[in-house]
Amino acid sequence: MxxxxxxxxxxxxxxxxxxxxxxxxxxxxxxxxxxxxxxxxxxxxxxxxxxxxxxxxxxxxxxxxxxxxxxxxxxxxxxxxxxxxxxxxxxxxxxxxxxxxxxxxxxxxxxxxxxxxxxxxxxxxxxxxxxxxxxxxxxxxxxxxxxxxxxxxxxxxxxxxxxxxxxxxxxxxxxxxxxxxxxxxxxxxxxxxxxxxxxxxxxxxxxxxxxxxxxxxxxxxxxxxxxxxxxxxxxxxxxxxxxxxxxxxxxxxxxxxxxxxxxxxxxxxxxxxxxxxxxxxxxxxxxxxxxxxxxxxxxxxxxxxxxxxxxxxxxxxxxxxxxxxxxxxxxxxxxxxxxxxxxxxxxxxxxxxxxxxxxxxxxxxxxxxxxxxxxxxxxxxxxxxxxxxxxxxxxxxxxxxxxxxxxxxxxxxxxxxxxxxxxxxxxxxxxxxxxxxxxxxxxxxxxxxxxxxxxxxxxxxxxxxxxxxxxxxxxxxxxxxxxxxxxxxxxxxxxxxxxxLHHKNTMSLSQTRRSYTYWWTRGVLNHLPLPYDExxxxxxxxxxxxxxxHKYEEEIDIHNEFFRPYELSSFDDTFCLAMTNSIRDFMPKNVGIDPSPFTVRKPDETGKSVVGNKSNREETVLQRKTAASAPPPPSEEAVSSSSEDDSGTDKEDEGAVSQRSTPVKMTDTGDNIKITENIVQSMKDMYGINLSDVPSEDDLTIYTRFVQLGQNQHKQDKNNQQLCSKHRLDGVINLAQTPNIVGSCDLGGLCPPKQVSSSLFFSFK
Incomplete structure (x- = not known):
């Protein structure tokens, strides 16, 4: 645990x-x-x-x-x-x-x-x-x-x-x-x-x-x-x-x-x-x-x-x-x-x-x-x-x-x-x-x-x-x-x-009561504010x-106790990977340039829904939060209220929304069920840019220059073009983001390594 x-x-x-x-x-x-x-x-x-x-x-x-x-x-x-x-x-x-x-x-x-x-x-x-x-x-x-x-x-x-x-x-x-x-x-x-x-x-x-x-x-x-x-x-x-x-x-x-x-x-x-x-x-x-x-x-x-x-x-x-x-x-x-x-x-x-x-x-x-x-x-x-x-x-x-x-x-x-x-x-x-x-x-x-x-x-x-x-x-x-x-x-x-049973002093006739004024244990005040037990x-x-x-005793062998090499296990099952993780469970998937866990985020931006998932919550309750001989509730949604508060209650929403896409709206037309709406995350949220439907003249000029850069790149690298000619199409733009990239061609063929001499970084308005 x-x-x-x-x-x-x-x-x-x-x-x-x-x-x-x-x-x-x-x-x-x-x-x-x-x-x-x-x-x-x-x-x-x-x-x-x-x-x-x-x-x-x-x-x-x-x-x-x-x-x-x-x-x-x-x-x-x-x-x-x-x-x-x-x-x-x-x-x-x-x-x-x-x-x-x-x-x-x-x-x-x-x-x-x-x-x-x-x-x-x-x-x-x-x-x-x-x-x-x-x-x-x-x-x-x-x-x-x-x-x-x-x-x-x-x-x-x-x-x-x-x-x-x-x-x-x-x-x-x-x-x-x-x-x-x-x-x-x-x-x-x-x-x-x-x-x-x-x-x-x-x-x-x-x-x-x-x-x-x-x-x-x-x-x-x-x-x-x-x-x-x-x-x-x-x-x-x-x-x-x-x-x-x-x-x-x-x-x-x-x-x-x-x-x-x-x-x-x-x-x-x-x-x-x-x-x-x-x-x-x-x-x-x-x-x-x-x-x-x-x-x-x-x-x-x-x-x-x-x-x-x-x-x-x-x-x-x-x-x-x-x-x-x-x-x-x-x-x-x-x-x-x-x-x-x-x-x-x-x-x-x-x-x-x-x-x-x-x-x-x-x-x-x-x-x-x-x-x-x-x-x-x-x-x-x-x-x-x-x-x-x-x-x-x-x-x-x-x-x-x-x-x-x-x-x-x-x-x-x-x-x-x-x-x-x-x-x-x-x-x-x-x-x-x-x-x-x-x-x-x-x-x-x-x-x-x-x-x-x-x-x-x-x-x-x-x-x-x-x-x-x-x-x-x-x-x-x-x-x-x-x-x-x-x-x-x-x-x-x-x-x-x-x-x-719990008030044992009531059963004894000769009780030794403490002083009404010096009600603390002897020696406690001498060491305050430090606790007397320490x-x-x-x-x-x-x-x-x-x-x-012994230096190889099991109780002091931290490595064997934590990783348990003598057991048949996998890394995914180890405690260090299975525990709740702030990045995996709470950080947004499109965190962008601010991965700090101390950044304020909106509720709909979090990796886990603020109100949580009901089914996961109930499973957690069964595994981690069951009380000693606690009675089963009347129904799976029955969580009793406290006598100390009079206001409303709180529980997680049913069905958490995926953070990668919005809910899919389903309609039934006859015997076939069709998906009528499936809106993925916007490009602005994912990449930080937003392309308009009709680009301006300045943007078209920039696009044309990039096409020309891609064509010139293919012309300069003639040797690699000949080796990969069977797997390439004419006019394909190949832009590399980092220098010295080693890889294969885009169409799945086994091509020799290709070194790119320069990097291209671009953005759109």
Missing amino acids: ADIGGHAIYKIEDTNMIYIPNDTVRITHPDEARYLRIFQNVDLSSNFYFSYSYDLSHSLQYNLTILRMPLEILKTETIQTRQESFDIFEDEGLTAQGGSGVFGICSEPYKKYVWNGQLLDIVKNTVHHDWLLYVIHGFCGQSKLLIYGRPVHVTLIARRSSKFAGTRFLKRGANSEGDVANEVETEQILCDASVMSFSAGSYSSYVQVRGSVPLYWSQDISTMMPKPPITLDQADPFAHIAALHFDQMLQRFGSPIIILNLVKEREKRKHERILSEELVGAVTYLNQFLPPEHAIVYIPWDMAKYTKSKLCNVLDRLNVIAESVVKKTGFFVNRPDSYCSILRPDEKWNELGGFVVPTGRLQTGVLRTNCVDCLDRTNTAQFMVGKCALAYQLYSLGLIDKPNLQFDTDAVRLFEELYEDHGDTLSLQYGGSQLVHRVKTYRKIAPWTQHSKDIMQTLSRYYSNAFSDADRQDSINLFLGVFQPAEGKPHLWELPTDFY VTCTENRRKLIVKKF
């Missing part, structure tokens, strides 16, 4: 459940078959990803930061504390090859984003660590942006949290440990694909987060209403739950933590505004104990209100917010600023935040975006922030002269398609349907035919939430180990609610293992 610095990212295609003991000693249990069916409802072939050599649970900034730690210190500490991590046979193999080997650093995965962590903990101490393959759930996509032939890989990775995970109406708000529902960490990675090496290549990344409002709240779906009322389940005057959540974010991302709240603020009937009022109070309470320079930034913006207004441009306002956010957090890049940026810095570049180190820049802090469902509005807001960050990333790598990107360019269209696939996938996993309101909806360029399909889309999501979400929730609880079957305890299907300290170094590899 992607390649990051030579490390391949894979998607699970198929799984098999194997019973390890011999069948002769197998003890059957009457409930085992039912638990197996529930367990297998989590379709591991849908959006589960892994890598043999790259830690997907951590960001690129974390993975490259630990590489900068002194290797000798890591080797000394890990050998003293974790001797069992080295295999004796591996050491002997290295010695047999003359002692040559490669040292690699393995970090403990971030358990929050690992979905099979509970399953592997059972066998963690009994098997070799090479058998432990950690899996993440979410989205992974990569596209190739060609900038004048220079390949740049744009990668989008979404990590879904395994804590308090579930479906839309069954998992809202936060649990007692500060984990929120639908929490997803989205990372966009930009790399110069001409050099596949972390040490020599250029890499940049930007991280942002989405998640439910960190409060105790829920919606009762027993009333069978499309929009159940929002209720606050428990009073939290000291913002204990919000404090636990933001403490996790300070440890992982540093400061500042920026909240972009897109929940409605003005409503006739108080519905979403309940969450906004409660969140403002929680943030205000927590900020009074933090230093002012590290305070939580709260940005409320009623996106639904701006969408309905005809006088406001939603994306322009989001662009202003995105600029301010990226300037505060900065982004990660593994190389120092280029000399031209230092010599002639852009005015926006000087205002950029983050943390500057000798080897590049670090992102400090993160943007946390939320609405009620964290689906449609959130995805559009995250796209605008990602688009702004992408401009800075391209500028930092020296690929554009100013950190600005405009809509209707090949680069932004490629990035928008990645984010739409990303939003569709996450929406299917959490809400049971694809996105309804996309970027084109808020740009108000969506086709009006979509509005007639709102009823079917609403029924699809309503069906998913009312009839299939409960079964999906049971399978997720069993897969993640939230519920573990045991003798003498109620079965999973006998529980009236899973509230106590600081070089003894506690973090204990999480790392130095591992020895």
Whole structure:
């Protein structure tokens, strides 16, 4: 699915459940078959990803930061504390090859984003660590942006949290440990694909987060209403739950933590505004104990209100917010600023935040975006922030002269398609349907035919939430180990609610509550704005293992991993050629003299239709965007609507128009079907010239001169004329565009090579 610095990212295609003991000693249990069916409802072939050599649970900034730690210190500490991590046979193999080997650093995965962590903990101490393959759930996509032939890989990775995970109406708000529902960490990675090496290549990344409002709240779906009322389940005057959540974010991302709240603020009937009022109070309470320079930034913006207004441009306002956010957090890049940026810095570049180190820049802090469902509005807001960050990333790598990107360019269209696939996938996993309101909806360029399909889309999501979400929730609880079957305890299907499974602190009588004022983890404030997880300290170094590899080990052999010479394959099937390409998929066929992916083009000039092809879209959904055990929609066109938006929907037009010619109009006359109209692309669009029906006298004079030049050329080259006389016609004009052309005659005969001494370049008015 992607390649990051030579490390391949894979998607699970198929799984098999194997019973390890011999069948002769197998003890059957009457409930085992039912638990197996529930367990297998989590379709591991849908959006589960892994890598043999790259830690997907951590960001690129974390993975490259630990590489900068002194290797000798890591080797000394890990050998003293974790001797069992080295295999004796591996050491002997290295010695047999003359002692040559490669040292690699393995970090403990971030358990929050690992979905099979509970399953592997059972066998963690009994098997070799090479058998432990950690899996993440979410989205992974990569596209190739060609900038004048220079390949740049744009990668989008979404990590879904395994804590308090579930479906839309069954998992809202936060649990007692500060984990929120639908929490997803989205990372966009930009790399110069001409050099596949972390040490020599250029890499940049930007991280942002989405998640439910960190409060105790829920919606009762027993009333069978499309929009159940929002209720606050428990009073939290000291913002204990919000404090636990933001403490996790300070440890992982540093400061500042920026909240972009897109929940409605003005409503006739108080519905979403309940969450906004409660969140403002929680943030205000927590900020009074933090230093002012590290305070939580709260940005409320009623996106639904701006969408309905005809006088406001939603994306322009989001662009202003995105600029301010990226300037505060900065982004990660593994190389120092280029000399031209230092010599002639852009005015926006000087205002950029983050943390500057000798080897590049670090992102400090993160943007946390939320609405009620964290689906449609959130995805559009995250796209605008990602688009702004992408401009800075391209500028930092020296690929554009100013950190600005405009809509209707090949680069932004490629990035928008990645984010739409990303939003569709996450929406299917959490809400049971694809996105309804996309970027084109808020740009108000969506086709009006979509509005007639709102009823079917609403029924699809309503069906998913009312009839299939409960079964999906049971399978997720069993897969993640939230519920573990045991003798003498109620079965999973006998529980009236899973509230106590996800709120474990409510079951313990002796709770150790944190301080109401010092609500952060000890040591976090000492290193801000840097994240505590990336600081070089003894506690973090204990999480790392130095591992020895043979130099021909499969895990570090980038060439064999990428090209797979031991398999029967073709170049057309390799990942580097099959991935989305800006030139092949987005650039116009008649691009002319401006092949830049940063040039603004009209919608009808693009290589791919702006509204897309419906059949291709559905095929993409089946291959890349299916959610874990997502229910099938009522019909192939049924894409359910979101409860968070009231405006129209968006979907691709049926039948994309070919970019090479206009549609062919067919008429039926009797039994024969005749083509009455087939207008090809005009000569002006194809060649840049336009010939009139009646040429002027000046043009006729020019034409006559060219005919004479052609005749004179044939007279001067008598030797070649005699050799090719059998295959030539009298009066044929032979104009060569480049010197020293070697070829054969026009009529297909085998003629000797012919050298042309001069070139002719001509144009018409």
